Amino acid sequence: MKNFLALLLTLFLGYMIMSWLATNEFFPAMGDVDVTTRVSQKYIERDVNGNSEEVVFGEATNLESGPANTVTAIVADYRSFDTLGEVTVLFVSSLGVALLLGGTKQRRLELNFHPNFMLRVGSRALFGIILMTGIYISIHGHLTPGGGFPGGTMIASSMLLLYLADDEFRAKVKGFKILESTTGSAYVIIGLLGLLLGGYFLENLLVNGVLGDLFSAGMIPIIYILIGLKVGSEISGVIDNFLTEEGV
Amino acid sequence: MLQYAAIVLIMLGLYGLLTQRNIIKIIISLNILEIGVNLFIVSVGFVTDGIAPIFTSVNNSSNLLFVDPLPQALVLTAIVIGVGTTALGLALAKNIYQKYGTFDINEMGEE
Amino acid sequence: MTLINIVEIVVSVLLIALAFLAINSKTLIKSVMFLSSLSMLAVIGFVIMRAPDVAVTEAVIGSGLVTSLFVFTLLAVRKAGKKI
Amino acid sequence: MEIVSYVFMIIGGLFYLLGGLGVLRMPDTFDRIQSGTKATTLGAFTLLIGIGIANPDWLLKVFLIIVFIALANPIGSSALAKAAYKSCELPKNLVQDDLKELFGGEDNDSN
Structure with missing residues (x-):
């Protein structure tokens, strides 16, 4: 019924x-x-003078917000305040997981897996490759698809791989907490710096450069790298909490 | 076509949320609903024959037809929030199992 | 009827079928695996709709991380003794 | 040059087809793992080399992907085989069993 x-x-x-x-x-x-009638068209034509000139890759300078990837421009510049709130939600949920699953006496979850020599050595090589891919994606967030969120999750997945492949490995949870709180406060401090020097929260203070260069787009790569480190350390902490149990 | 598939995914997730009694199944239904909503929001900004909203050396000028980037940015943050809620729900489910010894929400009050 | 339309229809039908299976499977581990393949198909949907950022994020998070969290929960619970 | 790259891609696709056929036709888990891994590893290599010949700019990236697949595919299949050893029943005409002493010979629970 x-x-x-x-x-x-x-x-x-x-x-x-x-x-x-x-x-x-x-x-x-x-x-x-019809995208031309929406607000998104303004994000695509980011000319600072507003006279609707054509934005050309590799030549355009003096832009309002410099990244070649328009989604990054929205996430990390126009709606960066949104992203700050979203990172806070992630922080609160990882705190909740730590409160629910963490006890006083903890040990690693016994997986009964017995990794052999090939698995252990090969996983260490793969760990380096996956970690570097995550960092690459975080740094190039303003030029290519990706950015801080998938890059940070890739960093966390490399930690997960080491957990599964090595019997003795145990992440330094305190180090993760310190990294997470440092990057989170750096994000807020950059925002407050914009409020102090410019006039509104999270203002883009640096020079934008040429559209398409690696060193362009002002603060956006810095903010995205901070987001990547914060997301990576938070999710690594969550994985560590899921893989421990109470006991001696 | 993908739009209607997204609506059907939302319906299936809602049906699962209403009828399932296992906590893990409820979280799985919530995930299915979330995927459907994400697909629907991205499909609102889709333009036929549009290209991805990224300037590269191939699509190098703003006179081309881009798809709407705003729904994509919203969905990008929604996915990450979904991970947070799923992790919190699973932690709660683990604690519930340790207390009651079952995942079934009908059997919990009887002990 | 171009090629992309056919791919779209196939992806839509598979999405619905996998969601149905994920809700109605008997064992929990099968449900989790169907959920993982569902989000992998959703990645193809995002690519068809020209959203590469969302596709990358969904591929890493939806089918990698969430699945491993579900599996770890089931592992920790199954060690505690009773059958689920 | 284009024709060479197409030939490489077609050979890669054929190896993928053989891998899929092997997964369908092989009798038990371990045979399926070996057909699904070896054939698809070689198929991926040939396909990627074909892509690299067609676009010489991408040759370095293609080489990196080949290194990643060469490391990841054997490791994943060996982990799968070990999980299958613990959970499935072994084939009847088994000649040698090296993992018996590690797991104590008895049937472990299937996780």
């Missing part, structure tokens, strides 16, 4: 949403969006 009611409710909701979609009442049909 309960299942039948739930099925009826979901079918009713789905029918309503699909009929709205079919008549294009609230949304334009998929693919027919």
Whole structure:
């Protein structure tokens, strides 16, 4: 009976949403969006003088916000305050995991895996490659797809690989906590610096440079590297908490 | 077509949330709902024959037709928040198992 | 009917089928594996809709990290004794 | 030059096809692991070399990906084989069993 009611409710909701979609009442049909009438067009034409000149890769200077990847411009510059709140949500959830799973006497979860020689040595080589890929993606966040969030998660996955491949490995949780709090406060301090010197929170203080260079886009690479380190250390702490249990 | 698939994913996730009794299954349903919502929000900004909103040496001028970058930025943060909520839910589920010895929410009150 | 339309239809049908399987499987570990492949297919959906940033993030987080967290929870619980 | 790269790519695709066929046709887990790993490793190498010949700018990246696959694929398959040893039943015509003393010979629980 309960299942039948739930099925009826979901079918009713789905029918309503699909009929709205079919008549294009609230949304334009998929693919027919006119981007030029939306606010996103302003983000794409980031000319500082506002006279709608063409932005050209490798030549355009004096931009309002410099990254070649427009999504990065929104995440780390125009809506950076949003991102600060989101990083705070991640911090609170990792704190909650540590409170729920951490006890006083902890030991590593016994996986009964017995890694052999090849696994141990090969995983150390792979650890380096994955860590470098994560750092590369974090640093090039303003030029290529990716950025701080996937880069930080890749750093955490390399820690996870070492956990699984090595019986003796145990992460330095205190080091993670220190790194996390340092990068988090550095993010806020950069924002306050913008408030002090410029006029609003998280203002882009540095020179933007040429569109497409590695050293361009002002503060955005610095902020994204900080986000990457913070996300990486937080998720490594979460993985460490999941792989420990109470006991002697 | 992908838009309708996203709506069906949202419906399936909602149905799972309403009917499942296992806590892990409930968290899995929540994840399915989240994937559906993310697909739908990205599909709102899609333009036919558009290109990804990144300036490269190939697509090098702002006169080209880009897809809308704003929904993508919103979904990027939503995915990371989803990891946080999933980790918190799983930690709660582990603690519940240690206390009651079961994942089934109907059997919990009987002990 | 271009090639990209056919890929889109195949991805949509597989997404729905995998979501159904993930909710209705008997054992929990199978559900977790179906969820992992569901998010891997969602990555193809994001690539079709020209969102490479979201695709990279979903590939790393959705099908790598979340799956490992689920598996670790199931491992720690299964050691405690009873069958799930 | 283009034709050489296409030939390499087609050879790689054929190796992938053989790997998939082996996974379908082989009788037990260990045979499936060996067909699914060896054939696809060689297929990935040939495919990537073909791509590198077609675009000489990407040759360094392709080389890095080959190094990564050469390290990751054997390690992953050996971990899979060990998990299968612990959870599946062994084939009947087994000649040598080196892992018996490590796991004590008895059936461990399947995790």
